[in-house]
Amino acid sequence: xxxxxxxIFKDDKLTIVKERKARIMKVKRIVSIFAVLLLCTCxxxxxxxxAAARVRVRTVKGVTSSYNGRxxxxxxxxxxxxxxxxxxxxxxxxxxxPVGAILKNSKLKVKAxxxxxxxxxxxxxxxxxxxxxxxxxxxxxQKSTMGAPVVHGTYTATxxxxxxxxxxxxxxxxxxxxxxxxxxxxxxxxxxxxxxxxTGGTTTTKPSTTSSKExxxxxxxxxxxxxxxxxxxxGMAEKNLTLAIVLAAKRSFDNDSRFQVSYTRTADTYPSxxxxxxLANNRDADMFLCVHINSASAxxxxxxTLWSKGRNxxxxxxxxxxxxxxxxxxxxxxxxxxxxxxxxxxxxxxYVLRHTKMPACLIEYGFISNKTEAARMKANKxxxxxxxxxxxxxxxxxxGRY
Numbered sequence: 001x002x003x004x005x006x007x008i009f010k011d012d013k014l015t016i017v018k019e020r021k022a023r024i025m026k027v028k029r030i031v032s033i034f035a036v037l038l039l040c041t042c043x044x045x046x047x048x049x050x051a052a053a054r055v056r057v058r059t060v061k062g063v064t065s066s067y068n069g070r071x072x073x074x075x076x077x078x079x080x081x082x083x084x085x086x087x088x089x090x091x092x093x094x095x096x097x098p099v100g101a102i103l104k105n106s107k108l109k110v111k112a113x114x115x116x117x118x119x120x121x122x123x124x125x126x127x128x129x130x131x132x133x134x135x136x137x138x139x140x141x142q143k144s145t146m147g148a149p150v151v152h153g154t155y156t157a158t159x160x161x162x163x164x165x166x167x168x169x170x171x172x173x174x175x176x177x178x179x180x181x182x183x184x185x186x187x188x189x190x191x192x193x194x195x196x197x198x199t200g201g202t203t204t205t206k207p208s209t210t211s212s213k214e215x216x217x218x219x220x221x222x223x224x225x226x227x228x229x230x231x232x233x234x235g236m237a238e239k240n241l242t243l244a245i246v247l248a249a250k251r252s253f254d255n256d257s258r259f260q261v262s263y264t265r266t267a268d269t270y271p272s273x274x275x276x277x278x279l280a281n282n283r284d285a286d287m288f289l290c291v292h293i294n295s296a297s298a299x300x301x302x303x304x305t306l307w308s309k310g311r312n313x314x315x316x317x318x319x320x321x322x323x324x325x326x327x328x329x330x331x332x333x334x335x336x337x338x339x340x341x342x343x344x345x346x347x348x349x350x351y352v353l354r355h356t357k358m359p360a361c362l363i364e365y366g367f368i369s370n371k372t373e374a375a376r377m378k379a380n381k382x383x384x385x386x387x388x389x390x391x392x393x394x395x396x397x398x399x400g401r402y
Contacts, residue, residue: 055089057164059153060132067091074185076106085158088185094148094166095185102167108176108189112163119150119163123174123189125264125271125279130165139173140272142227146170173226175269215260216396218253219280220388221352222246222263223292223362226270231295233367234374238293239268241377245291245365248385256393258402277355286317287325288360289388290352293377295369302340305330306347306362308354317358320399326361328398332391336384339366339373363388 058064069090073082074097086098099119103110111122121128129138132152135145146169154161171178171187179186222242224230230238246263253261262283264276271279280288294300307326308315315322326344334341347353353360365384366373377384396402 055087056156057089057151057153058156059151060161064156067096069095071095071185074102074187076102076108076187077189079107081106085160086155086162088167091151091166092148094146094168095180096148096151096164097167097185098162098164100162102187103170103174103176108187110174110176114163117152119152119165121170121174123176125275126173126175126269128170128173130170132163137169137173139226140270140275142270144173144227172267173269175265175267177267214258216258216392216401217283217285218259218261218392219276219283219285219288220246220249220261220263221276221288221290222265223290224270225265225268228270231293231368233295233369234371236368236374236378238295238368241293241365241368241381242291243268244381245384245388248382249388250385252386252389256389258396259392273351274355277352280356280358280360285358287320287392288352288356288358289325289329289392290360290362291388292362292364294364294367296367298369298371300367301370301373302342303330303334303337303366304342304345304364305333306345306350306353306364307360308348308350309346310348311353315357315359318399318401320359320395322353322359322361325359325395328391328395329361329363329388332387332394333363333365333384336380336387337366337373337376339376 053070054066054068055070056064056066067089069088071088072084073080074088075081081102083098083101086101088095088097090096099110099112099121103121104112108123113120117132119130119132121130125140127140130136130146130150133149135147135149137144137146146166148166148169150166151164152161153164167185167187168178168180175189177186177188222239222245224239224242226239228239230242232238243265247266250261250263250266253259262279262285264271264279276290294304305326307322309323312322323344330341330344347362350362353362366377368374368377393402
């Protein structure tokens with residue numbers, strides 16, 4: 001019977017069925033079905049899922065580019081900001097976002113002024129100037145390089161022109177917190193702008209039912225910051241210690257309605273010396289407190305407070321002098337640190353002491369160059385901040401204003 005036939009026994013009868021032709025036809029039908037299914041799959045499935053997620057932007061010079069990394073929302077001060085019309089995208093490894101939707105028109109209220117190819121952003125004491133197609137940022141007069149160039153162009157999907165900036169680079173320079181976590185961007189400032197507070201690196205305590213005229217107005221300055229690390233030693237940078245102490249003090253002041261406190265910075269930014277002094281003068285502050293950490297030899301030790309003897313009378317306000325302020329702050333700082341009392345030091349040439357118009361002093365808590373003091377300062381930043389607050393309260397009680 002050979003290979004072309006199959007024997008099938010049924011009802012005791014032998015039936016010979018020629019199978020090869022039927023088998024070939026069956027295979028052809030299966031192949032045809034698979035071909036049809038493959039064609040349908042190709043027609044239904046996009047060639048590239050990334051293409052649908054890309055963002056197309058046309059610059060003012062007429063160049064259109066397509067970017068990946070699309071994000072249709074971010075979080076600003078805990079609030080979800082929808083960016084469907086003006087999405088975030090990735091350029092040169094940096095996430096880019098529209099200034100208006102994220103910084104200017106959100107709770108942050110960043111002031112944005114555009115002129116030609118230049119965009120000026122202001123948040124608290126910090127001013128950042130950028131230009132289209134440039135990575136250069138000028139922050140408080142200092143040049144630095146951002147992670148990606150600024151884009152001034154039109155989202156082709158909506159036809160709307162926007163200033164689009166590298167978010168991390170710009171937020172950091174303005175004193176705004178930026179965080180990328182689990183594929184989401186979180187941006188936050190310490191306060192919102194209003195007629196009575198400022199924003200960004202400069203913040204004020206919460207308003208209360210107490211009249212602003214009765215409030216005790218203070219400006220507290222965390223020394224150095226941003227590109228200026230200050231002194232360094234034993235694995236630490238002065239700018240980080242000063243900021244931590246000030247933020248610890250802020251936690252106490254925020255819960256005391258008797259004070260209206262402004263801060264020159266609450267993030268790793270660098271306000272210029274003139275901006276620090278101007279903030280105190282513009283706020284008509286009752287006192288200006290500057291927090292610093294000392295540095296010298298490894299054996300140098302102790303706490304000291306700087307003031308300007310020559311301006312003691314000129315800066316007197318509401319019966320309080322700079323010497324009285326410095327004396328009170330020095331006493332409290334020594335009690336908090338436990339370090340050697342180096343006393344008051346007359347430093348008339350320090351910019352912030354020379355240009356402020358109210359009682360002012362600069363506290364040097366200890367020496368970062370001294371291994372023992374550096375370790376104790378690192379471990380007690382919150383203690384020093386609380387002590388600073390208590391020192392101000394006690395001084396104001398003594399003055400009859402608290």
